[in-house]
Amino acid sequence: MTRYFAILPAIFIVAIASSSSHSSEAAPEYVVQDGQVDKATFNGYRRFHGTCHACHGQDALGGSFAPSLVESLKTMDYEAFKQTVLEGRQVTDASGAVNAMPSFGNDKNITKHLDDIYRYLAARSDGVLDPGRPPKLPKPK
Numbered sequence: 001m002t003r004y005f006a007i008l009p010a011i012f013i014v015a016i017a018s019s020s021s022h023s024s025e026a027a028p029e030y031v032v033q034d035g036q037v038d039k040a041t042f043n044g045y046r047r048f049h050g051t052c053h054a055c056h057g058q059d060a061l062g063g064s065f066a067p068s069l070v071e072s073l074k075t076m077d078y079e080a081f082k083q084t085v086l087e088g089r090q091v092t093d094a095s096g097a098v099n100a101m102p103s104f105g106n107d108k109n110i111t112k113h114l115d116d117i118y119r120y121l122a123a124r125s126d127g128v129l130d131p132g133r134p135p136k137l138p139k140p141k
């Protein structure tokens with residue numbers, strides 16, 4: 001009984017520390033004006049269609065291999081998104097078939113651009129960006 005009470009405060013402190021470090025990391029933001037996107041969001045569009053679209057479909061609408069990320073990001077937060085892409089995920093269904101999201105944690109072409117990919121997908125998921133190659137906003141003068 002006494003041991004239980006001694007351990008409790010330690011657990012409590014760890015929980016506070018980890019929750020505050022999460023909330024301090026804000027999700028990257030996109031800029032979309034009249035269907036035109038900022039440089040970062042455009043980069044995300046390009047990177048998504050360089051790698052992720054093979055499974056997640058053109059315009060992130062989903063494919064026969066993987067779910068629509070336009071749908072996923074309606075409920076998935078930035079932390080969960082990042083963790084899934086960096087670590088991957090393997091799901092085995094009842095019949096033993098494996099459905100796998102690869103881990104991109106060692107792929108610099110993705111890790112360097114993960115925030116931009118998130119920006120693009122968030123804009124698609126929020127319904128502010130149409131399918132297709134988005135025009136870029138004019139460069140600031």
Ligand code: HEC
Nearest residue numbers: 051052055065066072081084085089091099100101102110
């Ligand atoms: C080889 C195919 C493949 C590629 C390439 C791929 N994914 Fe996935 N991804 C999957 C599969 C399959 C799942 C679903 C796993 C499951 O059943 O939970 C998934 C799941 C996800 C999820 C979680 C969706 C959810 O609703 O839980 C995210 C986020 C995601 N992928 C992002 C990406 C991004 C970003 C890229 C490009 C860097 C990418 N994926 C490339 C196959 C792929």
